[in-house]
Amino acid sequence: MKRFDFMSDKKIIVFYLLFLFNLFFIDAFATDVAVALPEQPNAMQPADKQLKNGWYPWDPYQYVEGGEGFKTLTGLDVQLVKAIAKKAGYNVFYEEVSWKQHLDDIKTGKRDFAAGATWTEERAEFSYYSTPYRREENSLYVRRGELSKYNFGDVQKSLDSIKEKNLRVSVVDGFIYADPRINEFIKDPKNQNNITKTANDMESLENLLNGNVNAFFADRLVTSTIAWRMGSRDKIEEQYLGVGVDIHLVFSKKSTTPKIVEEFNKAITEIKKSGEYGHIIKGYLLPVLLLQTIDRPWFLIIDIIGTIAFALSGLIVAYHERTTLFGALIFAALPSVGGGILRDIIVDRKPIGILSNPIYAILILSVVIIGYLFTHFIYPYIVRKFMNHTDNSHQPKSKIGISTADRFLVIFDALGQAAFTVSGVVVAVVTKSDPLWIWGPAFGALTGAGGGILRDLLRSDNYIYALKGAFYAEVSLIWGFIMAIFLIWQEERADPNFIFYLVVISVIGCFFTRILTMRLNFHGAMFGEPLRKHLETKKSKE
Numbered sequence: 001m002k003r004f005d006f007m008s009d010k011k012i013i014v015f016y017l018l019f020l021f022n023l024f025f026i027d028a029f030a031t032d033v034a035v036a037l038p039e040q041p042n043a044m045q046p047a048d049k050q051l052k053n054g055w056y057p058w059d060p061y062q063y064v065e066g067g068e069g070f071k072t073l074t075g076l077d078v079q080l081v082k083a084i085a086k087k088a089g090y091n092v093f094y095e096e097v098s099w100k101q102h103l104d105d106i107k108t109g110k111r112d113f114a115a116g117a118t119w120t121e122e123r124a125e126f127s128y129y130s131t132p133y134r135r136e137e138n139s140l141y142v143r144r145g146e147l148s149k150y151n152f153g154d155v156q157k158s159l160d161s162i163k164e165k166n167l168r169v170s171v172v173d174g175f176i177y178a179d180p181r182i183n184e185f186i187k188d189p190k191n192q193n194n195i196t197k198t199a200n201d202m203e204s205l206e207n208l209l210n211g212n213v214n215a216f217f218a219d220r221l222v223t224s225t226i227a228w229r230m231g232s233r234d235k236i237e238e239q240y241l242g243v244g245v246d247i248h249l250v251f252s253k254k255s256t257t258p259k260i261v262e263e264f265n266k267a268i269t270e271i272k273k274s275g276e277y278g279h280i281i282k283g284y285l286l287p288v289l290l291l292q293t294i295d296r297p298w299f300l301i302i303d304i305i306g307t308i309a310f311a312l313s314g315l316i317v318a319y320h321e322r323t324t325l326f327g328a329l330i331f332a333a334l335p336s337v338g339g340g341i342l343r344d345i346i347v348d349r350k351p352i353g354i355l356s357n358p359i360y361a362i363l364i365l366s367v368v369i370i371g372y373l374f375t376h377f378i379y380p381y382i383v384r385k386f387m388n389h390t391d392n393s394h395q396p397k398s399k400i401g402i403s404t405a406d407r408f409l410v411i412f413d414a415l416g417q418a419a420f421t422v423s424g425v426v427v428a429v430v431t432k433s434d435p436l437w438i439w440g441p442a443f444g445a446l447t448g449a450g451g452g453i454l455r456d457l458l459r460s461d462n463y464i465y466a467l468k469g470a471f472y473a474e475v476s477l478i479w480g481f482i483m484a485i486f487l488i489w490q491e492e493r494a495d496p497n498f499i500f501y502l503v504v505i506s507v508i509g510c511f512f513t514r515i516l517t518m519r520l521n522f523h524g525a526m527f528g529e530p531l532r533k534h535l536e537t538k539k540s541k542e
Contacts, residue, residue: 049090051112051256053081054097054105057200059225060288061116076284077115080133081249083276087267090260098199100174109254117250118176120183126253128261132246133268138178140169140239141223142215143208150215152239155179162194162215170204170216173197177217178245202226209235221285224496228292279434286487287430289499294426299419302507306416307360310335311367313413314455319375321460329368331455336364339450343424343443347431410518418510420448421476422503425483436484444480448510449473471517479510 055062061077073094085092097105105111107126119129140158142150150165152158159181162169171177171186185191196213198204204216205226220238227233251261271277293299314331323331337354344352354360424447425440433439449472456464467473483506490498516522 051085051090051092051260052110053092053094053113053115054102054111055094056096056098056102057202058116058222059229060221060285074284076134076280079280079284080271080277081115083271083280084133084249084264084267087270088260088263090263098174099172100199103174106250106252107254109252111252112255113249113251115247115249117248118178118245119248120176123176123250127250128253128256128258130249130251130261131265131268132248134247135244136178136247137220137242137244138182138217139220139223139241140215140217141205141208141236142239144235144237146214147237147239150239155181155241155243158239158241159185163191167194167214168196168212169194170196170198170207170213172200172204172218178243179241182217182243202230205230205232205236215239221289221496224292225288228295233292279432282429282436282487283432286490286499287426289496290426290429290503292496293500293503294422299422299503299507302415302419303423304359304363305412306419307336307363308367309412309416310451311364312371313452315367315371317455317459325368325372328371329365331458332368332371333364334455334458335451336360337451338454339420339447339452340423342450342454343427343446346446347427347433347443349427349431353427411515414511414514414518417448417472417476417514418479418507421445421479421510422483422506423447424476425480425487425506428484429487436488437481440484440487441477441480444483445473445476448476471522472514475510475514475517479506479513482506482509 055073055078057063058075058077060075062073062075065072065074078094081092097111102111102114103123106114117123117127117129123129140152142152150167151161153161161167162185177183177186186195196207198207201216201218201222204213204218205223207213208216209232223236223238224233227236249264251264271280311332314333314335315328318328318331321327321331337360340353343349421444424442424444427433427447428436428439428443433443452472453464453467456467483502486502487499490502
């Protein structure tokens with residue numbers, strides 16, 4: 001039986017490679033945001049240990065999660081508040097309310113406290129402030145393609161441009177932005193013709209997309225998230241202002257006491273020291289940012305190319321193993337989705353990745369069917385039509401050499417491994433697998449190389465490519481570890497741009513590392529090799 005070598009002669013694949021990668025078209029995704037049911041007071045807890053809060057759609061700080069018949073209010077602020085309140089010994093219940101109404105209720109004592117507040121003298125008159133529990137940054141957003149014509153820059157330059165060009169800007173009613181100059185501009189009676197007030201940032205984004213305003217101020221993280229949810233990320237541009245502000249909890253002076261605030265302050269300090277704070281940040285912020293980043297056309301293209309390349313490698317093995325059509329389907333599916341399925345089973349992820357999006361199953365089935373048609377009908381026709389086997393001296397030479405076919409497959413396989421490695425780390429983050437520096441690279445390697453190992457286990461010669469000399473899974477381990485370390489470092493800041501560049505660099509780094517190791521014929525460290533050589537030498541002498 002001929003051993004499968006990834007760089008071996010694949011003349012039969014030359015035409016198939018060129019034919020196949022022009023057949024697939026890529027679809028986009030969209031995610032709907034649901035409406036939550038309010039949480040209720042806990043009847044088992046004393047009334048003086050229950051606090052009334054409010055919420056409004058402010059993804060990823062406050063949003064709804066869950067399927068049909070079961071909806072849960074969650075988000076970064078919701079989870080932080082729950083953790084802080086629990087540590088302080090209080091129960092918190094929520095009702096949906098606009099931000100402006102929420103602040104009015106704090107002032108009258110109808111609600112006990114609110115999260116996500118910046119400090120102002122006006123608010124300090126009717127509320128107590130906690131110590132800061134996080135920070136946020138604000139930016140200015142316009143429709144894509146219009147940023148250059150507005151001459152925006154830093155805060156002052158942007159405000160001057162709004163006045164000079166008489167632009168309309170959306171702001172959230174009652175919201176205090178990170179820079180005092182923005183807040184003064186909003187309050188100034190002379191600028192009211194330039195201001196459109198909304199209930200939340202989603203309305204501001206809709207105003208922009210509908211052409212009702214020219215721009216809107218908003219939290220960077222919120223805007224990147226809601227634009228992603230609405231499928232509008234490519235329709236807007238950001239003018240980075242470079243301004244940030246501390247965020248506090250505010251407590252009503254009419255319904256709470258300084259003692260309650262002191263208990264919450266102590267709880268904030270304790271959850272930061274214990275690591276619970278970082279765990280919540282990682283559990284609710286990083287998954288959203290990572291999913292936003294990989295839910296882009298360029299990443300999906302790489303993912304699809306990799307899936308096809310892995311399926312092709314399985315078909316090559318099936319060809320050498322002389323399998324049935326069903327056997328070819330198994331050999332094609334294992335390297336493409338086998339590692340991901342195994343990973344999802346380990347972490348009990350539901351639904352398993354391949355079941356949540358049929359595109360991968362369709363791709364694998366298409367590769368096998370097209371491969372069958374190609375090898376049985378198209379390639380023989382090409383041979384009969386263009387190649388004269390009775391006279392080798394007149395046989396036309398292919399313009400594309402065998403090494404070109406090898407090169408195609410190697411490049412596409414490396415792209416697939418890079419995308420699958422990043423996907424593995426993302427799953428480790430989404431499933432809250434700790435510590436991330438262990439499970440990030442482990443799931444990256446399992447997703448990137450696990451399917452190939454499963455494929456090779458079925459080969460008749462038992463040659464497992466990734467375990468017997470090739471520097472293959474190690475590439476995923478290295479870049480999975482690098483990505484995990486930077487994500488851990490970024491936990492508390494969680495900058496959307498940083499996450500995006502980290503994913504891009506990880507994909508590029510993993511791809512070129514794999515190509516370089518194959519180019520240099522670099523092998524993995526063999527276990528026990530010095531001892532084996534010593535014993536073999538000793539045995540030969542005897």
